């Protein structure tokens with residue numbers, strides 16, 4: 001298991017950043033590698049992002065030495081979204097089979113996690129978000145059909161999309177993690193349009209199902225002083241509470257969003273008028 005650390009930057013810092021520095025602080029490009037479990041620990045609300053593409057033999061992790069706790073999840077909860085082919089996750093002997101776009105919630109206290117793919121041709125691609133937790137909730141598999149859908153946008157504005165909530169108080173409760181997947185309708189390119197801010201929560205995106213030659217132009221920063229990141233398939237973007245987060249793809253794509261912070265109120269957002277963006 002590898003662990004990279006990001007200490008976080010504020011709106012004043014990014015005024016001076018060039019492209020390389022902006023990408024180093026906010027873009028995580030290397031989460032998914034064959035037969036590896038990779039994590040990035042961020043000091044942005046202490047969210048950890050992870051990725052793994054296991055073989056059918058499997059990969060095991062769960063020790064907490066990198067973060068100073070007996071186990072990785074001694075004081076944390078975690079959501080795992082499967083962005084690839086079918087795979088299995090065994091948590092302390094309890095086995096869960098995840099199809100594409102299923103999510104597993106792993107509660108605080110898990111010790112040993114083993115992940116594997118059903119086939120080598122179409123491996124599972126597990127994307128993980130973990131946050132500090134102060135209470136225990138049972139591990140739970142959330143199938144795509146059990147998620148709560150929300151249809152947003154309009155075809156004529158190129159922002160029609162279906163958002164699905166998985167780790168959410170109304171679907172599968174957690175301590176402070178929220179997690180879901182948004183799919184763009186065919187021909188639509190804009191996510192999170194119109195944009196918003198949520199002062200009480202940070203957010204992370206992982207863009208996927210984007211063809212290798214395509215890119216998402218992700219917009220971030222204060223509304224009155226935006227920046228952009230050019231994002232490829234499997235890349236994750238950090239969005240601190242002070243930053244907008246929205247994007248337009250040059251081809252079809254989807255993304256996993258994860259949030260944590262002061263509350264789990266999905267609607268506790270401040271919309272930003274497009275006319276206020278600079």
Ligand SMILES: O=C(O)C(=O)C[C@H](O)C(=O)CO
Nearest residue numbers: 152161163182191192193257
């Ligand atoms: O397309 C969207 O709109 C989203 O998926 C929005 C994210 O879920 C989000 O920003 C939640 O705060």
Ligand SMILES: [Zn+2]
Nearest residue numbers: 196198203245
């Ligand atoms: Zn948001």
